[in-house]
Amino acid sequence: MTRELDAGALELGGGLEVLLAASIDPMQPGARLLVRTPSRATAYELHGWAHRAGHRAVAERLPDGGPYELEIERGAHRGVLADPLPARASGPKPADGRMRTSELRWQAEVPASTPASCGFAPLGSIPELGAPRFDWTLNDRDTIWADDVAELVDQAGAAQWDAASAVPWDAALELSEFMERAVSQVMTFIAQNEYAALYVPARFLPGVNPAFPEMVMWLSRHVHDEARHIEVFTKRSLIGGQASYSLASTELSLHSLLEEHDFSGCALLLNVLGEGTFLDLLQFVDQHAPDAATRAAAALAHRDEVRHVHFGISHVRRRIALDPAERAALVAVAERRASKLTQMSGLSPLLVEGLTIMAAGSLQPAELSHGADAVKGLMKTMETNRLKRLAAAGFDPQTAQYLSDLHTPNLM
Amino acid sequence: MSRRGAELRIGAVSYHPRVVTIWEKFIEHFEHSGVPIDYILYSNYPRLVSAVLDGDVEIGWNTNTAFVELEQQLGEQAPILGMRDIDAEYATVILTRRGEGFEQAGQLSGRRLALGSRDSGHAAILPLYYLRQQGFDAETGCELIRFDTDIGKHGDTGDSELRVVRAIARGEADAGAIGEPTLAAFRGERLAELADIEVSWRSPTYYHCNFTALPTLDRELTQRWSEALLAMSYDDPPMRPAMTLEGVKQWLPGDRSGYEALADAMRQTLP
Numbered sequence: 001m002t003r004e005l006d007a008g009a010l011e012l013g014g015g016l017e018v019l020l021a022a023s024i025d026p027m028q029p030g031a032r033l034l035v036r037t038p039s040r041a042t043a044y045e046l047h048g049w050a051h052r053a054g055h056r057a058v059a060e061r062l063p064d065g066g067p068y069e070l071e072i073e074r075g076a077h078r079g080v081l082a083d084p085l086p087a088r089a090s091g092p093k094p095a096d097g098r099m100r101t102s103e104l105r106w107q108a109e110v111p112a113s114t115p116a117s118c119g120f121a122p123l124g125s126i127p128e129l130g131a132p133r134f135d136w137t138l139n140d141r142d143t144i145w146a147d148d149v150a151e152l153v154d155q156a157g158a159a160q161w162d163a164a165s166a167v168p169w170d171a172a173l174e175l176s177e178f179m180e181r182a183v184s185q186v187m188t189f190i191a192q193n194e195y196a197a198l199y200v201p202a203r204f205l206p207g208v209n210p211a212f213p214e215m216v217m218w219l220s221r222h223v224h225d226e227a228r229h230i231e232v233f234t235k236r237s238l239i240g241g242q243a244s245y246s247l248a249s250t251e252l253s254l255h256s257l258l259e260e261h262d263f264s265g266c267a268l269l270l271n272v273l274g275e276g277t278f279l280d281l282l283q284f285v286d287q288h289a290p291d292a293a294t295r296a297a298a299a300l301a302h303r304d305e306v307r308h309v310h311f312g313i314s315h316v317r318r319r320i321a322l323d324p325a326e327r328a329a330l331v332a333v334a335e336r337r338a339s340k341l342t343q344m345s346g347l348s349p350l351l352v353e354g355l356t357i358m359a360a361g362s363l364q365p366a367e368l369s370h371g372a373d374a375v376k377g378l379m380k381t382m383e384t385n386r387l388k389r390l391a392a393a394g395f396d397p398q399t400a401q402y403l404s405d406l407h408t409p410n411l412m
Numbered sequence: 413m414s415r416r417g418a419e420l421r422i423g424a425v426s427y428h429p430r431v432v433t434i435w436e437k438f439i440e441h442f443e444h445s446g447v448p449i450d451y452i453l454y455s456n457y458p459r460l461v462s463a464v465l466d467g468d469v470e471i472g473w474n475t476n477t478a479f480v481e482l483e484q485q486l487g488e489q490a491p492i493l494g495m496r497d498i499d500a501e502y503a504t505v506i507l508t509r510r511g512e513g514f515e516q517a518g519q520l521s522g523r524r525l526a527l528g529s530r531d532s533g534h535a536a537i538l539p540l541y542y543l544r545q546q547g548f549d550a551e552t553g554c555e556l557i558r559f560d561t562d563i564g565k566h567g568d569t570g571d572s573e574l575r576v577v578r579a580i581a582r583g584e585a586d587a588g589a590i591g592e593p594t595l596a597a598f599r600g601e602r603l604a605e606l607a608d609i610e611v612s613w614r615s616p617t618y619y620h621c622n623f624t625a626l627p628t629l630d631r632e633l634t635q636r637w638s639e640a641l642l643a644m645s646y647d648d649p650p651m652r653p654a655m656t657l658e659g660v661k662q663w664l665p666g667d668r669s670g671y672e673a674l675a676d677a678m679r680q681t682l683p
Contacts, residue, residue, distance in 0.1 A: 013599045013606060041513065041610035044505060048596030051498050054646070054661035077646045077661050130649030 002071065003027065007037040012045050020046075021079075024055065029076040032058065036067050043068035081129040101214060102150035113140045114211035123213060137207035138215075142322055144204075144263050146314035149214045152307055156221035159307075161300055163232040172239045172293035179290050180240040182357035186285065187237035187294070188244040189351050190301075191230055193278065193412040196254040197308075198226035200270050204263055218311065225304040232297045239293070247348050253410035256340040264319050264326065265333035268393070271312020273334075273403070274412035275305045276389045280382045281411060288359040288374065313393045320394035331399060338406040346409050347379075382411070418450035420637055422623075423460045423469035426453040427568035430657045437654035438644075445640035447633075456564030457531075461485065464624060471637070472624045475566040476502075477533040479624050480675045492622045492666030493634055494641045499620040500664055503592040504539045506613040507580055513612035514587075517548035525554040526576040526588035532567025533674050534620065535576070539589035541677035542615045557585050570594055574603075581605035587612065593659065619670025638665065 005023050010016035024033050037043050040062060047057045047070065054075035061069040092103035104123050117133040138144050146152070175183065205219040237244060257274070260266050282305065285298035319326045352375060357363070360371030383404055390400035422438075424431060435451040442449040452469050454460040457478040464472040465485060471493060474482060483490050506525075514520055520543070528535025536558070543550045550556065557579060559572040567573065576588035577598065592614070598606055623641070625634055646652055646661045655661065 011610075013602065017599070039610075041612065044611040044614040045595065045599075047501070047503065047614070048505070048592040049599070051501055052593060052596040052600065054497075057501070075661060081647060081649050081652065130652055 002032040002034050004034045004036065007035055007042065009038070011039065011042050012049055016042065017049060020049065021053070024053075024072065024074050025079050027074045029074055031074050033072045033074070035070050035072060037069075038067050040066060040068050043070055046070045046072070082126045085126060100150065101153045101217065104150070104213060110141055110145070110214075111211065112142070114209050115139070116209065118209065118211060120210045123211075136209040138204065138212075138263065139209045141212065142319065144208065144212065144215050144315070145318060146311050147318060148314055149218050149311065152311055152314075153214055153217045153221060156218070156225065156304075156307055159303060160224075161228070163228050163235065163297075163300075166300060167232060167236075167296045168292050169235070169239060170293075171291045172236060175240055175290060177242075178363055179357060179361075180242045181244065182354040183289065183291070183294055184237045184240060184242040185244040185350055185354040186358065187233045187297075188246055189250060189348075189354075190278075190281070190285075191233035191237060192246050192250050193254065193274075193410075194226050194229040194233060194301075196257050196412065197270060197275060198223055198230065199258060200266050201226075203258075204266070222308055222311075225308070229301045229304065232301065236294055236297050245350060247350065249344055249348050250410050252344065253341060253408045253412065256337045256408075257412070259340070260333060260337060262329075262333060264316060264330060267312045267315045267319075268330050268333060268403075269337060270412070271308050272316060272389055272393050273386065273407050275312070276309045277382050277386060277407070277411045279305050279309060280378060280385055284355065284374070284378045285358070288355075288361075288371075290358065290361060309389065313389055316393040327395065327399070331403065334403050334406045337408070341408055341410075344409045347411065418448045419633065420447065420449045420471055421469040422449050422451045422471045422473060423463045424451060424453055424473040425457055425460055425565060425568060426455060427562070427565045434654045434657050437651065441644050441651060442637070442640055445643060447637045447640045449637075457481075457566050458564060464490075464626065467626070470625060470629055471634075474622060474624050475533060475568065476618070476620050476622070476671055476674050477531060477537065477566045477678070479622055480671060480678050482624055483675075484678070486626070488627065489668070490624045491627060491629070491634060492668060493625055493638045494663050494666050495619065495622040496658070496660035497662045497664055498593050498659055499622065500667070500670065501617050502534060502620040502670075503617045504534050504542070504589050504615040505592050505595055505611045506539065506587050506589050507577065507595070507609050508587045508612045509580060509583075510608045510610050512586065513610060517543045517546040517613065518553075520548060520550060520587060521553045523554055523586035524557055524584070525550055526557040526559065526579045526585035528559055528572035528576055528590060529563055529565070529567050530558055530560050531563055532572065532591075533618075534591035535567045535573050535589055535594075537677050538615060538618065538674060541673060541680070554587075557588075567591070570597070574598070577603065577605050577609065580609055616673070617670070618673050619667070622666060 007016055010019060027033065035046060043062060050057045050072045054077050056073045056075065057070055058073045059071040092106040116136045116139045119127060119131045119134055121127045201219045201222045205223065208215045208219065210216065257269055260269055279302060282298045282302040286295050286302065289295045289298060355375045356368065356371040359374035360367040386404045386407065387400045390403055391397065395403060424435060431453060439449060439451065454463060457475060460472050460474065461478050461482045463469050464482060508514065527539065530536045540550055559575040561572045561575065562569045573590035573594045576590050579585040580588045642663045642665065644651055644663055646655050
């Protein structure tokens with residue numbers, strides 16, 4: 001059967017080629033398309049288009065005055081080296097005007113594993129053959145997944161903030177010298193740790209198989225959150241004009257964190273233990289910082305870190321539930337790191353000093369005593385909450401206590 | 413890949429760096445097909461023709477002009493082992509600015525006609541020949557503007573045809589001849605100069621490139637090689653990029669019937 005196409009005033013280079021392709025591509029090899037045009041020039045030029053597109057011009061009619069016709073037989077090759085697109089069906093549905101990330105899987109479950117060689121094929125797309133082979137490293141769902149990762153992606157997307165304007169920066173300008181030194185040191189310490197919190201997920205990101213877009217989005221948002229934390233705490237440390245130290249003991253702790261290359265191991269060390277402990281630190285700063293800028297920075301970062309800690313707990317719990325042997329493997333991860341930190345003994349005195357002055361609000365002995373009590377309370381709170389988080393992640397009380405004891409004195 | 417075991421050496425002209433990409437891929441295909449080849453590149457067709465005649469290569473990937481020259485020098489018919497689908501439906505078109513077209517060849521009289529390289533069958537030799545067949549001698553009736561670039565490459569580079577298009581667009585020529593596939597490629601690339609240019613004349617179709625051997629080449633070997641060539645598929649993912657670069661979607665068997673016009677034209681115009 002020959003299908004007919006009236007080209008109207010369209011010319012090649014002016015849209016006719018799009019109409020031709022849309023008409024002939026879906027046809028069966030050998031089927032014919034009769035193109036009619038009022039332009040003899042276009043009729044002539046259609047031959048070249050047909051041959052270039054892999055079809056054959058089989059008959060031509062050029063009557064004086066037109067209209068002119070060229071009959072084109074569709075070639076046998078496939079336009080795209082893939083199976084034909086399936087018929088249009090229903091897609092994911094938004095609810096209350098929102099399109100949630102979990103809806104990406106409206107059609108099929110998350111696959112347990114996916115070939116390491118696959119490319120950047122968005123969900124639902126049909127990959128064309130002939131693409132280069134990739135070699136992703138994270139191809140098994142269970143080694144990276146958390147059941148609520150899609151929801152966390154949405155939460156992270158909705159909770160972005162602007163470090164340039166979300167903090168009342170002017171409020172940080174009038175602190176006394178001793179207080180500014182204390183705040184600047186604490187801010188520098190936090191910023192230093194936030195670097196590691198960025199570099200660890202960032203290193204996993206390019207290994208994630210693109211068939212797990214939720215993980216790609218989650219790690220990207222995690223990284224983006226940490227970039228904002230580096231920004232906000234660096235800005236706060238600088239704004240008062242008071243320099244402070246980036247401490248070697250912190251470097252040692254973070255260096256050992258970056259030496260861990262197992263995804264779940266990092267989820268335990270960074271998300272559950274490190275960022276978990278930082279939740280209490282940030283809350284302490286939010287409560288005791290002398291200025292609204294520092295308090296706001298800590299409160300905003302805390303909001304993000306809650307998500308990261310939630311992911312870590314959710315991932316580790318799932319991992320252990322699927323494979324109880326993973327529990328021992330994770331303990332070994334913590335032991336391995338602790339063995340590299342044997343030279344560390346307690347939180348840096350400079351940091352303790354800074355936190356104490358913050359909590360005291362002055363250098364008056366009575367208030368300093370109150371500040372020292374607050375820091376002791378913080379350490380206790382950190383341990384209590386660490387044990388709770390480890391329990392939530394699937395560790396029994398004894399193992400949780402052991403892991404908490406192994407945790408770095410640097411907090412992260 | 414080792415080419416020491418090559419049963420056949422294919423000569424081709426390096427009109428563009430992509431020729432290496434094409435032949436490196438084709439080598440893989442013939443290796444897998446059990447007819448291992450090597451390729452040798454020449455900078456121009458006269459040298460390739462000599463290489464075939466001298467036995468430096470067993471098969472030449474010739475333009476139609478090179479093929480006719482080869483047979484004229486050989487003094488007998490040379491076996492054709494295959495060609496591209498587009499080689500079997502080649503044509504030349506004459507372009508004019510929109511609204512300045514012509515219906516009959518004679519209406520070109522007095523106009524400036526741009527041509528591509530003088531050794532290009534499709535952009536110089538055949539348009540003059542076919543116009544003459546239609547009763548119009550453009551060499552005396554037109555002011556010819558020749559763009560003799562890349563002589564020896566028989567128009568493969570497309571450079572002279574691009575100059576033809578530009579000359580028409582700038583008003584430096586009134587009409588110009590280029591290969592039909594070249595026009596289709598320029599349109600596909602959205603060449604801006606083509607915006608107000610249209611086709612006024614289309615030549616009869618003729619054959620273009622082919623793989624040529626000498627009659628002395630082992631018949632069974634040429635047969636196996638031709639079969640391997642024809643088996644190359646555009647739907648084979650590894651081969652598609654190389655075939656696209658070569659401008660072929662399907663290889664066709666050799667056939668002699670489409671070179672008479674060019675042979676006639678070359679007898680008339682070349683000493």
